[in-house]
Amino acid sequence: MFHAQRLAASRLAFALTFALAGCATAPAPLEPPARAAAAPLADVTLPPLPDWTDRYAGSNDGDMRFFEIGALMERYGLTRLAAVEVQNHYRDLSRAGAEGGAEAWFSEALRRARAGDLECGRDVEARLAKAPFIVVFDLDETLWDQHIERFGGCHDVALTDASGKTRHIQRTPGWREAFERIRALGGEVVLFSANLDDPTWAALNAWTVDGIPLPAHDATIAAVLTNSYLVRQSKHEGPGRANPRRGHPVLEASKDLRLFDEALDRVIIVDDNPTRLFQPRNTRWYPAFDADAWCAGRDAGDPVATAHGVALARVVDEVEDAVRWQGEHGGTFADAYVPFTIAGRERVRFLMAGDGWSEGDAVKYVREHAADVTD
Numbered sequence: 001m002f003h004a005q006r007l008a009a010s011r012l013a014f015a016l017t018f019a020l021a022g023c024a025t026a027p028a029p030l031e032p033p034a035r036a037a038a039a040p041l042a043d044v045t046l047p048p049l050p051d052w053t054d055r056y057a058g059s060n061d062g063d064m065r066f067f068e069i070g071a072l073m074e075r076y077g078l079t080r081l082a083a084v085e086v087q088n089h090y091r092d093l094s095r096a097g098a099e100g101g102a103e104a105w106f107s108e109a110l111r112r113a114r115a116g117d118l119e120c121g122r123d124v125e126a127r128l129a130k131a132p133f134i135v136v137f138d139l140d141e142t143l144w145d146q147h148i149e150r151f152g153g154c155h156d157v158a159l160t161d162a163s164g165k166t167r168h169i170q171r172t173p174g175w176r177e178a179f180e181r182i183r184a185l186g187g188e189v190v191l192f193s194a195n196l197d198d199p200t201w202a203a204l205n206a207w208t209v210d211g212i213p214l215p216a217h218d219a220t221i222a223a224v225l226t227n228s229y230l231v232r233q234s235k236h237e238g239p240g241r242a243n244p245r246r247g248h249p250v251l252e253a254s255k256d257l258r259l260f261d262e263a264l265d266r267v268i269i270v271d272d273n274p275t276r277l278f279q280p281r282n283t284r285w286y287p288a289f290d291a292d293a294w295c296a297g298r299d300a301g302d303p304v305a306t307a308h309g310v311a312l313a314r315v316v317d318e319v320e321d322a323v324r325w326q327g328e329h330g331g332t333f334a335d336a337y338v339p340f341t342i343a344g345r346e347r348v349r350f351l352m353a354g355d356g357w358s359e360g361d362a363v364k365y366v367r368e369h370a371a372d373v374t375d
Helices: 002-025 069-076 080-095 101-114 124-129 175-184 197-205 291-297 303-329 333-340 342-355 359-368
Strands: 134-137 157-160 166-171 188-192 223-225 231-233 250-254 267-271 283-285
Touching: 069 080, 069 231, 080 101, 080 124, 124 188, 157 197, 166 197, 166 291, 175 188, 175 303, 267 333, 283 342, 291 303, 303 333, 333 342, 333 359, 342 359
Parallel strands: 134 188, 134 267, 188 223, 267 283
Antiparallel strands: 157 166, 231 250
């Protein structure tokens, strides 16, 4: 037994000696390498998402990176629209194969944006800043349907592309009256499509008003924005800077209404696809325009066709009502319109279902408590 105790003690002493020696001779932990200074482009670029998340990945041409818009604004003193224009110009330069590569494209895109070179129009920001309210319209399935069958020639425009494929486009009934009523109220009209740039511009240039292509008809619309103006957003933007859990990351390339009004007090969007939007308090959902149903049933009293025929007029009725309310009660246009938005409409329905209120009473209450309706 004594021999066993001595053997155990000897083993323990050896283990302690080895451990202490090891601690004494182990090299000091390595200092982490100094972080290399990030290039200006890398510093404001959001990491790419995998292609399977992007429905347009197969159609993308050039470097379609997304920029961290808030970082561009802060670092280079840009407005939000100018910052997104940097992204737009960068992509254009990459598609054109301009000399110098990515860093040179970024420098040139930044120079163009600072010079006020906006694809959507040189004086857009100044014009929109003066507007009492702005109505942004989506295009596909909102202002037109370009996936229709030919009901005896029921289409406004036929476009044939380089491959020989023809698109038949039918515009939503009542579009011109809607634009004219909004303009008569003092508002501005903006068109914003998530679709690819080139086919959208081709279709818009074939849409004429008084013989003038719509994008050039300044009396009707203030600006046109397409796919290159879509943004993603980091969780570190806005309230997420100090606390990322309060941030609002946007993964799906989306339309940002702050391009037109940073405070979101004067702008709404009319759109059939809320998955490309992240400001429901300013979004008026629009039932997707089905040109096939309208063409087939418009002369037969079909209820769906009839509804399509008056849908845009109903939106402008709401705009007129909001302008009237704002004139009588003050506040912002967005607050006056909020009962008709995705976020506000749910509050109206909740009140109607809970206390049996009329729609008019519920709308009035939501307007009077507009601050309670949030994104």
